[in-house]
Amino acid sequence: MRNLRSKKLSYLSFILPAFLIYVGIMVFPVVFSLALSFTKWKGFGPMEFVGLDNYVRMFSDPVFYIGLRNNILIVLVSVFGQIPLGLLLAYMLHRKMVRGAKKFEVLIFLPITISSVIVAQLWNRVFSPIGILPSIVRSLTGNSEYIMTIFESKAYAIVPIMFVLLWQHTSLYMVIFLANLQRIPDSIIEAAQMEGASEGTIFLKIIAPMLAPVAFINSILAISGSFKSFDLIYSMTGGGPAHYTEVMAVYMYDTTFVYQNYGYGSALSIIIILFIVAAIMLTRAATKKFNFD
Template sequence: MHLLKSRWKIALGVIPALLVYCIFSIIPIFISFYYSFMSWNGFSPMEYVGLANFRAILNDSVFWLSVRNNLIVVAASVFGQIPIALVLALLLNRKIKGAKFFRTIAFLPVVISTVVISLTWRMIYNVEQGLLNHLLNNLGLSALAQNWLGNPDYAMYAIAAVIIWQFVGLYFIIFLSALQTVPKDILEAAELDGATEWQKTRYVTLPSIWGVIIIAVILCISGSLKTFDLIYVMTGGGPANATEVMATYMYTETFQGLRYGYGSAISVLIFVFSIAIIVCANMLLKKRTGTKRA
């Protein structure tokens, strides 16, 4: 009887959050699926067009450019944020002077508003008065100074660097928390057996937190595919669509182009691409885990 009452209390606590999640996350997904088969400008009656929106998207060069840019963001995040965060966590997991200060500094960009970060880095990248070009000029590297956000060849990579910087702290905290759960007696036993720091890290520490690393990679991929606000504030998808990602392109087509059906079809493809990439990454990482155990 007591167990039944506890379950009811848990259910009553979970149901409100579940309702909010369904209303603002699950239901809009189904609405987007419905709109994706329609032609609608938000004012006139909807017209069913079947798969016409998807066919148009697949022949849209700007959409495929946005896909490429999204993949750049995903690659920069996974191969930038995760390794840097892991190295920082391994370094600051030790008892060193000022460790708490460095932990706070590393996490600070995560809690700063994305709009503030976007405006700050836009000033840093400014072609005439930006800190980056000013620093390069003072170091005698004027040839490296660029119009970072105005040059289509460099704009996407400049933004990717900001994205890495912004979210390294999040995964740093996740890894740091995981490292503190690694049994110390195992590390001490490895040390008594003559294992070096690198050997302890490779054969004891990393396998112990591998599950957390997998989760971090999946979070990193899903977050990267939803990148919107930072790019929208810094470049708005320009110049010449060079920094357009799927989310910004969906926003532009939906709310500025008043093509709600087309924009919904893009959102459906974002959902499909996200699931596909996350499933593939999960399979590869778990396969590597199985190989290690074998």
């Protein structure tokens, strides 16, 4: 009995440090945010318990819906843009369909190594009214007042940002696909070629099914990354103009730290977590359904 007890104590002593760190940096902030989401608090002074008011407000807040819509669009461009494009590029490199594959690989991989703040500044220099792109259009068309009016469109202002996200993050998925492609034995592909399989058949019948589990993992990364999108958008537009490029994470940050509404900001952060968890559970369910585990 005593032996069992001392064993339990020794197990606990092994687990405790990691457990405390996990509680401190993972569980506690979420629970604290949840508690704050039921209050009205400026970050100082007394807290006022407001029940579900912050959540009720959220569902009638037009800015929240703009952020949600833009987040969903970013998820779509990530899952249906970055991942397929990453796979295509990885396949082209793996099958040596381009000359100078190594240089090509470095070139594609470069954007993900650059800080998002720098990427934002770079593309701002391209899109700004005094930037490269409008200047080229002005000189070609003779229209001295040309600007990229897409940034002033409520419906489409997010599109240039989606393009930059595609440009920046595709390479990450390309590298993951490439690493997994290199694990597929050459002998399988050679056997298929000897049987007369075309490049398309090899891709569709051999490569794609073998990479499907990786694609699902990439989808989880893409979905959670998309809901957390912050740095690039914050640096590039700050959610403006007129909230047109707002996403939930930027709105949450501004609400909490700029408007000093910690209660509403916490409610937004809880909803972001719920969206991420729901999206990942959905992906896991799909993974199980198609037996990719």
